[in-house]
Amino acid sequence: MNSSFTFFIPTRLIFGAGRLKELVRTQYLPGMKALVVIGANGAMHRYGYLDIVISHLEAKGVDSVVYDRIQPNPLSRHVDEGAKVARDNGCDFVLGLGGGSTIDSAKSIAVMATNSGQYWEYIVGGSGGKKIPLHRALPIVAIPTTAGTGTEVDPWTVITNSDSHEKIGWGRDDTYPVLAIVDPELMLSVPPKTTAYTGMDAFFHAVEAYLSKVNQPASDLLALEAINLISHYLPRAVEDSHDLEARTKLAWASTAAGFCESLSSCISQHSLEHAISAFYPEVPHGAGLTMLSLAYFSFLAGHSPERFPAMARAMGEDVENLNDYSKATLFINALERLIAKVGLDTEKMSDYGIVPEDFENLAHNAFDTMGGLFRVTPVKMSEDDVIRIFKAAYE
Numbered sequence: 207m208n209s210s211f212t213f214f215i216p217t218r219l220i221f222g223a224g225r226l227k228e229l230v231r232t233q234y235l236p237g238m239k240a241l242v243v244i245g246a247n248g249a250m251h252r253y254g255y256l257d258i259v260i261s262h263l264e265a266k267g268v269d270s271v272v273y274d275r276i277q278p279n280p281l282s283r284h285v286d287e288g289a290k291v292a293r294d295n296g297c298d299f300v301l302g303l304g305g306g307s308t309i310d311s312a313k314s315i316a317v318m319a320t321n322s323g324q325y326w327e328y329i330v331g332g333s334g335g336k337k338i339p340l341h342r343a344l345p346i347v348a349i350p351t352t353a354g355t356g357t358e359v360d361p362w363t364v365i366t367n368s369d370s371h372e373k374i375g376w377g378r379d380d381t382y383p384v385l386a387i388v389d390p391e392l393m394l395s396v397p398p399k400t401t402a403y404t405g406m407d408a409f410f411h412a413v414e415a416y417l418s419k420v421n422q423p424a425s426d427l428l429a430l431e432a433i434n435l436i437s438h439y440l441p442r443a444v445e446d447s448h449d450l451e452a453r454t455k456l457a458w459a460s461t462a463a464g465f466c467e468s469l470s471s472c473i474s475q476h477s478l479e480h481a482i483s484a485f486y487p488e489v490p491h492g493a494g495l496t497m498l499s500l501a502y503f504s505f506l507a508g509h510s511p512e513r514f515p516a517m518a519r520a521m522g523e524d525v526e527n528l529n530d531y532s533k534a535t536l537f538i539n540a541l542e543r544l545i546a547k548v549g550l551d552t553e554k555m556s557d558y559g560i561v562p563e564d565f566e567n568l569a570h571n572a573f574d575t576m577g578g579l580f581r582v583t584p585v586k587m588s589e590d591d592v593i594r595i596f597k598a599a600y601e
């Protein structure tokens with residue numbers, strides 16, 4: 207555990223089943239005209255969530271304009287387009303409603319609504335222009351409908367430039383949402399496969415933040431809590447979508463893992479996954495991570511097993527009377543069983559069209575676009591190591 211750290215999370219969190227309706231009486235809405243950002247797949251219309259949110263805003267005298275073009279791996283051109291809609295309509299805050307892609311887009315749109323030029327000019331990493339925004343982003347409200355990214359309580363927004371095949375995370379203090387409403391009832395409609403993908407994403411945020419070189423006491427506690435809850439409740443929610451107790455535990459686990467991403471950091475498994483989905487955008491983020499995970503964490507456990515036993519214990523494994531390496535192996539075995547229990551053990555890279563000839567390019571892309579996460583990974587990795595991990599994950 208690191209004994210030198212900074213603690214900063216400025217997001218007001220309203221958590222609990224049925225609490226979306228508190229939008230109607232919260233005094234914490236940051237403006238009078240919202241740009242409401244939703245995904246292009248129509249789910250927010252279908253489940254009625256968009257109507258509920260807009261009617262709650264109207265009841266408070268808040269006008270809204272809807273921007274509905276966001277893709278599952280959200281694109282920088284939609285950030286620029288959404289920001290223009292916000293500016294043209296005089297919106298004074300941005301509300302992201304939906305999965306992580308929607309809330310991430312809301313964050314990036316909030317930045318570009320007050321700053322000039324194109325979004326990619328501000329990105330740090332890859333071909334990004336590294337410009338510093340001159341103006342504060344519009345305030346952001348986040349209402350997640352999946353339990354996965356934890357983006358509602360962290361500053362990170364992950365956007366893809368489809369022209370250059372780069373998927374890069376970026377964030378600042380003003381991209382923390384000012385208000386997050388996490389209502390597990392909104393997650394009852396998530397289909398089993400998406401539940402599994404998003405739940406595994408949250409699991410890996412917790413695992414990576416626990417292993418990261420910049421871990422701290424609070425992120426350690428929350429990471430082990432999230433690892434414990436997800437390994438016990440994700441199989442239940444995949445089995446029965448309407449299990450509200452499981453949905454509630456997972457919603458908290460995902461948000462707790464989001465706090466971990468704020469207090470500690472993801473590590474290079476996310477760099478490897480971003481490279482995959484930058485070239486193969488149809489790979490769900492959680493699927494990409496899951497396909498990499500056994501090879502990736504076996505590599506780390508082989509070189510630096512010290513932090514693995516606590517995670518194995520959080521997953522319910524009995525780690526007493528074993529040496530460190532065996533304890534680390536217990537975690538890998540428990541992870542393998544979890545992946546099978548949530549039905550993702552049949553996912554293969556080849557199903558998505560990925561071929562071994564890609565690996566050199568993917569490894570290079572991972573370092574080029576998301577190199578920062580390698581610096582907080584507990585084991586120093588070369589491009590050759592990453593190619594070996596891709597190969598092991600492929601087999």
Ligand SMILES: [Zn+2]
Pocket residue numbers: 355407411476491
């Ligand atoms: Zn993630």
